[in-house]
Amino acid sequence: MSRILIIDLTDKSIKEEAVPTGRYGRGLAMELIRRHSKEGCERLSPDNTFVVVPGLLTGCHVPCATRATVAARSDNGFAVTSITGDMPQKLASLGISGLVIKGRYECGRCAVYMDGDAVRIFPVPGMDGLTCGDIVENIRKKYGSDCAVIGTGPAGDMRLPLSGLFTTYPEGTPRFTCPRSSFGDVPGSKNLRAVIVKCNKYFGAECADEERLIRDGKALARLIIDDPICGGALPGLGSITILHLLKNKNAIPELPNGKKPCRPEKAGRLNYCCAPGCVIGCLNRHSAGNGHVFSAPEEAEVRAAMAHCFGELSEEELDRTASALSKRGMSLGLNATEFVYTAAMYIELAKLPKTSETLLSLIEETARGSVPGRLIGGGTAALGRLYPDREDIQRRVTRPANTKDSERRMSLHKLCPELGNIGDLELLYRQIFIMENLGLCIFSSFALINRPEAMELMARLYSCRTGETVTPVQLLEYAGECLAAEADMAKDSAAASVRRSIPEFVKVLYRYFGEE
Structure with a gap:
């Protein structure tokens, strides 16, 4: 049964709570931040929370449903990113819909370990000064090469704004990555070295109708594979x-006939x-x-x-x-x-x-x-x-991708007549949020955004997962609620201006779905 884990590193307590009704994915992550952190707390305060939430379809037999939302409060509202690797699916396969870590471990650095129903907090001495790669090697040597890990390295220990999380891949090369949009200063401020998940399943999340989900998942895979970008240029x-x-929406590179892409x-x-x-x-x-x-x-x-x-x-x-x-x-x-x-x-x-x-x-x-x-x-x-x-x-200070979103001119299908009053830019953002709520990789957006058949499939997959019937309109409405809730969180902070936190990848989508 799905549950939320609440871990307090200060008093070393571990609690569970039920998943809030109707909340999932990125929307659930923001709800957990509101519930479990103090409004107005500083980014590196023990009162802040570090939240990991797998997408609703993550851990199911759904193509490209491999993502989790990671979020925390920030001095300008909130910090949020999407991670992949082997952690999101394994976390979901343990029936964990959300992980909330708060407080600060005061005796060196610690790790949070999950194995089935067992959850532990313990110190991890001897890892200070190690590289991320060495940390991964140490953990996998002790807990097995099949354990999934997210954590922080030296930059996170220094609580640098440019620090990021490392997140492991399944056994192989590369062994891990540090997503550009992630943040390591918040877990670093909690003296949290790593979250470790020991699970031998990637697709263990409970589904109301798994047989139908697999069938509809194959149809979604076909949409992705048949797309010239997702099925051709990106993998090639x-x-x-x-x-x-980014330069030209029609500049889709092609592999020369008979030539295979380079391999290392x-x-x-x-x-x-x-x-x-x-x-x-x-x-x-x-x-x-x-x-x-x-x-x-x-x-x-x-x-x-x-x-x-x-x-x-x-x-x-x-x-x-x-x-x-x-x-x-x-x-x-x-x-x-x-x-x-x-x-x-x-x-x-x-x-x-x-x-x-x-x-x-x-x-x-x-x-x-x-x-x-x-x-x-x-x-x-x-x-x-x-x-x-x-x-x-x-002029050279890095700004959010959607700093000038009011200047964007999009050209999207009106997917649902009931939402005909929604502008194209808002519709684009809502579809991005649908993908983040469901745990779908943003790279698949070329094949799935702006396509009615894709929206229908995502609605059916939601129903297969939960047993509750939902329509594309309802998915879009929930995405709109998530956008509004995040705007409210930003207003509640001391931020000088309120801006939606949209993935950096949107810069490509502006171009791809923009007017000629």
Whole structure:
């Protein structure tokens, strides 16, 4: 039976509560934050909560339903991201619809361990200073290679704004990733080293009608696989596809006839998918177009940031430096893409040589926790606060993807006549929230957004999972409620302005579903 786990690291208590009626996915995550954290608390306060909520379809035999929402309060409202890997499905397979971690562990760092009905909190000495990779190796050596882990590394220990979570993949290469949009400072402030889930199932979530769910899941898979982006360009060429689409909605790259995408020469099992059930595959397939293969989307994003900020470097040097920065960032649990943008600003302000050697030395400064390193680890916003009088610096501060959403002009189908008064931009956001509520990978949005048949399938899959009949209109209405609830949370904070927290990926969708 589905349940919510409430773990208090201060008094080491573990409690359960029922899932709130009608709440699931990202909407449930926000509800749990409201219930279990103090309004107005600071981001790194023990009164804040760290919440992990698998999507409603995560842990079921549904293609690309591999995601969980991770959320917490922030000084500007809330922080929220979507993670994949082996944790979301295993958490859902244990019947856990939500995990709430609050308080602060006061005796060193700790881990939360779940195995069936057993839940434990215990200290994890000896891991301070270890890289994320070494932390994963230590945990899997002790608890088995099939355990799923999310946690923080050195950057999270320093509570740097650019710190992220690491989240493991199934056994293979790569072993883990640090999602760019994740945050490691909140769990780091709680002295939470890791959450460990021991479970031998990926598809163990209870379903009211599993036979029908599998049948409808296959139909959803067909929509995804038949899409030219999800079924062709993304698995064939990877993140370079996204870079093309950011420039031109019709610029869908194609593999030359008879030519297979580049494959890395690595020993052992390779992970091509972030989790079982993915029908796209985005790992070890990211070709730079010159024979260089990226192991994960994050490395391709670092390469793109390098090209933007350090275009004077040779292609070979860009490849080499991006790979080195990506690996070092992953080892630290640091957002290497934002590090590149911030380091470029710092290099200009400090009048340092604009070289790959300077970049690599600066990431080591961050690893050491020096004053310059911590400043860069604060992101472009930290540098922006130092130079409020410099318009050229303010223009380079990273803003949310939807900062100028009022200027967007979309062109979407009116999926439901009952919601004909909803504008296209609102409709796009609601469909994104449907996917996050259900736990569907955002990459599948090319195939599923703006398609009535996809909406019908998602409504049927909801019914198969819960036993309750729902319509596409109801899914869209719930998504609208979630958007409104998040706006209210932002208003309740001390934020100077209220802005919806929409995934960074929306920049691609603006272009893809925008007017010509």
